[in-house]
Amino acid sequence: MMKTPVNNDASANKESSPKVLQRYISRREAIEAARRFHSVDGKRVVVRFTMGQRIEHYILLISFTLLGITGLAQTFADNPVGYFILNLFGGIDSTRVIHHTAAFIFGALSIYHVAKFLYQFFMGHRLPKMMPDWSDLTQLVEMLKLNTGLSQKHPRFDRFNFEEKAEYWALVWGTVVMGLTGLMQWFPVATTYYLSGGSIPIARSFHKWEAILAILAILTWHMYHSVIKKLNTSIFTGVMTMEEMEEEHPQELAYLQAASAVADNRSWPVMIEVPLEDEKEPEPVVPPVEEVKTPEPVSSPAEETNNSESAAPAVEQKKDDTENPKTAGEIE
Amino acid sequence: MKFSRISKIFLISALGLFLFMGFLLAAGGSHPVLAQENATPTSTPAIELTATATPASMSSGGHSDCLGCHSNPNMVGKFTNGETISLYYNETQHADSIHADRGLGCRACHADQGNYPHPMSSEKTCTTCHSNITGGTDSSKNGQLFFDIPLENPRALSLELNETCKRCHQDQAQEVKSSDHERILANGNPYAPVCIDCHGSHDVKPVGERDSPKMCANCHKAAYTAYKSSVHGAALEDNGNPDVPTCGNCHGTHSVKGPAEGNFRADSIELCAKCHADKELMAKYGISTNVFNTYLDDFHGRSVNFSRESNMKVDKATCYDCHGVHNILPPQDKASTVYPANLLHTCQHCHADADITFPQAWLSHKVPDWTDAPVLYAVNLAYIIVIPLLIGGFLIYIALDAYHRISTRRKKAGHK
Numbered sequence: 187m188m189k190t191p192v193n194n195d196a197s198a199n200k201e202s203s204p205k206v207l208q209r210y211i212s213r214r215e216a217i218e219a220a221r222r223f224h225s226v227d228g229k230r231v232v233v234r235f236t237m238g239q240r241i242e243h244y245i246l247l248i249s250f251t252l253l254g255i256t257g258l259a260q261t262f263a264d265n266p267v268g269y270f271i272l273n274l275f276g277g278i279d280s281t282r283v284i285h286h287t288a289a290f291i292f293g294a295l296s297i298y299h300v301a302k303f304l305y306q307f308f309m310g311h312r313l314p315k316m317m318p319d320w321s322d323l324t325q326l327v328e329m330l331k332l333n334t335g336l337s338q339k340h341p342r343f344d345r346f347n348f349e350e351k352a353e354y355w356a357l358v359w360g361t362v363v364m365g366l367t368g369l370m371q372w373f374p375v376a377t378t379y380y381l382s383g384g385s386i387p388i389a390r391s392f393h394k395w396e397a398i399l400a401i402l403a404i405l406t407w408h409m410y411h412s413v414i415k416k417l418n419t420s421i422f423t424g425v426m427t428m429e430e431m432e433e434e435h436p437q438e439l440a441y442l443q444a445a446s447a448v449a450d451n452r453s454w455p456v457m458i459e460v461p462l463e464d465e466k467e468p469e470p471v472v473p474p475v476e477e478v479k480t481p482e483p484v485s486s487p488a489e490e491t492n493n494s495e496s497a498a499p500a501v502e503q504k505k506d507d508t509e510n511p512k513t514a515g516e517i518e
Numbered sequence: 519m520k521f522s523r524i525s526k527i528f529l530i531s532a533l534g535l536f537l538f539m540g541f542l543l544a545a546g547g548s549h550p551v552l553a554q555e556n557a558t559p560t561s562t563p564a565i566e567l568t569a570t571a572t573p574a575s576m577s578s579g580g581h582s583d584c585l586g587c588h589s590n591p592n593m594v595g596k597f598t599n600g601e602t603i604s605l606y607y608n609e610t611q612h613a614d615s616i617h618a619d620r621g622l623g624c625r626a627c628h629a630d631q632g633n634y635p636h637p638m639s640s641e642k643t644c645t646t647c648h649s650n651i652t653g654g655t656d657s658s659k660n661g662q663l664f665f666d667i668p669l670e671n672p673r674a675l676s677l678e679l680n681e682t683c684k685r686c687h688q689d690q691a692q693e694v695k696s697s698d699h700e701r702i703l704a705n706g707n708p709y710a711p712v713c714i715d716c717h718g719s720h721d722v723k724p725v726g727e728r729d730s731p732k733m734c735a736n737c738h739k740a741a742y743t744a745y746k747s748s749v750h751g752a753a754l755e756d757n758g759n760p761d762v763p764t765c766g767n768c769h770g771t772h773s774v775k776g777p778a779e780g781n782f783r784a785d786s787i788e789l790c791a792k793c794h795a796d797k798e799l800m801a802k803y804g805i806s807t808n809v810f811n812t813y814l815d816d817f818h819g820r821s822v823n824f825s826r827e828s829n830m831k832v833d834k835a836t837c838y839d840c841h842g843v844h845n846i847l848p849p850q851d852k853a854s855t856v857y858p859a860n861l862l863h864t865c866q867h868c869h870a871d872a873d874i875t876f877p878q879a880w881l882s883h884k885v886p887d888w889t890d891a892p893v894l895y896a897v898n899l900a901y902i903i904v905i906p907l908l909i910g911g912f913l914i915y916i917a918l919d920a921y922h923r924i925s926t927r928r929k930k931a932g933h934k
Contacts, residue, residue: 260820263820263823263824264814264823269824269827269828272824272828273828277824277825277828277830278820278821278824278825278830279821279825279830279833329919330915330918332922333915333918333919333921333922334918335922371817374869374876374879375869375871375872375873375876378872378873378875378876378878378879379873381875382875382878383875383876383877383878383879383880384878384879384891384893384894385879386879387879387881387886387891387894388891388893388894388897390817391894391897391898391901392897392901395897395898395901395902395905396901398901398905399901399904399905399908399909402905402909403908403909403912406909406912406913406916407912407916410916410919410920414920415919415920415923
């Protein structure tokens, strides 16, 4: 998430108009920003998700769907549809085995995701982009104003907007609740070594309701925002066209253009100016377009850039990593 | 923009699956078993008595002819293995029987014996009494007259005569074919019970439902002893309670089955529910009828009920796995398997490693309310409030967003 001007960045011209965000970026950030631009079939696109992130989503999609179907079928075993599904999976016991298998995959995925986050946070010095902040709240208000006709100003979304953050954190909450209560039911005897027996029916209740909530949330919130509103295939293809970026993540696009424009600079860090308002469109900066036909994931650019930057002054290095650690390979 | 075919397929299939799950949620339904249970309360008496009783007529079956010989208390039948039975016929026995009421005499059952001399008898039969005619030896001993019966032993005779019952009682004969008793008989045990063992021979009678435990106790002594001390058995023994189940209610009568047979285990939950989900009946004894609902709503019950409906193996706990079978006692009784102090031991039958707090995982057939399970109640309540609020909020946001998008698009189209 791009920070608002009120930041610890060098924002001397905060009061001036038009509003711009001035900040120092490191060479690593500039290179990573430049690498986000690709060309597919002659069209310029921006890489939004790495191959790893896309695979994560595939696994999540499959395991979540399986869990939802097999779980609801068990909960509503009396219902003709539930009964049919249970028989389809070969009975309630084998449905349970499938449910547990999918749960194991889901759990493994969650552990991988957290481990990847921790690695990128501590070893790659990347700040999480999914963290909610005040701008999300103000953008929600702006969005509501726009949709109710009180205002014509469309909020400029950054890497992840509040809709996507809500989705993500709902999933995190759901995973924690479902994982814990699911394990409690999976191993009830072991659970009662540490908790009272009364915790099992409570876990059961949590598991049922949270599942219903999660499935309804996916069916409404997620389906609307990524399928119904406008089919967003970036999680499957990995890329977004420039037009899509301009429409849905203009703030991120502005940063990427500003950062990639200075990628050839020789002295680091470099101050860039990222416009914060629609009125002042960013100058048509043409970033170096790499001649790649298919979008390649930005794979661990941290190591490369760290190596290439090893000769940089220690002070600058510190500044890069602690104050402005935004990079293309963000974590969410 | 372009994206691969696989991605399209994934998107479409994912959307389809989620919509399908939505349909699953939306389609509500009542429990089919309960619905069925309420619709058809069934009770089949052990024996159908349709014909009206006709006055007893001993002579119609040739009684008086037979009594010419068989009123002699010294007549004894001798089997090839040396065993003997009395051939003396005591008229009072038959007088009490249901056959006597219908006017059935000796030949109704002993039709094969025809007239005298009986086809079964040998030449020796005559000389038993009339030894003076042939000058042969008198087979009588101590005044007893021995008649040879060309069968191995009395049981063989019983089994042979038992076939006679099936001529008239065809329905029951059909039912018996699927019984455990018939199976044991077919496996070569001649002492497996047949018609006359339960109903009697000359004193043939229907076995009353309330009398069946004593009848079964003739062989199943251990089961009867346990039953007699159970809450069901004690009520029957004490005051002949008409509501408690007897042997036949659970095991069947002519088609009697043990727990190892067929679907006995799976169907046992319905068996218990037949009475224990009956509000009127349970109100008499102040017993909760939630026992069946709450069982079906829990892990064990839901699994068992599904497996029962789809004829799959039932390996989760049924009613009797916790409450006991013949020795079933009310949960307040200290000897009950579900008495709080005994519960852990009962759980450990399946959950061998279960710890002291484990039994609390079971809510004792209670519907969670504010006093019994406050946390559980609060969780349910919270979700029932939060889910509509949250999803409602999502939907309002979505509706606003969609409305704005559509109206903006129309405006743009209009300008062009």
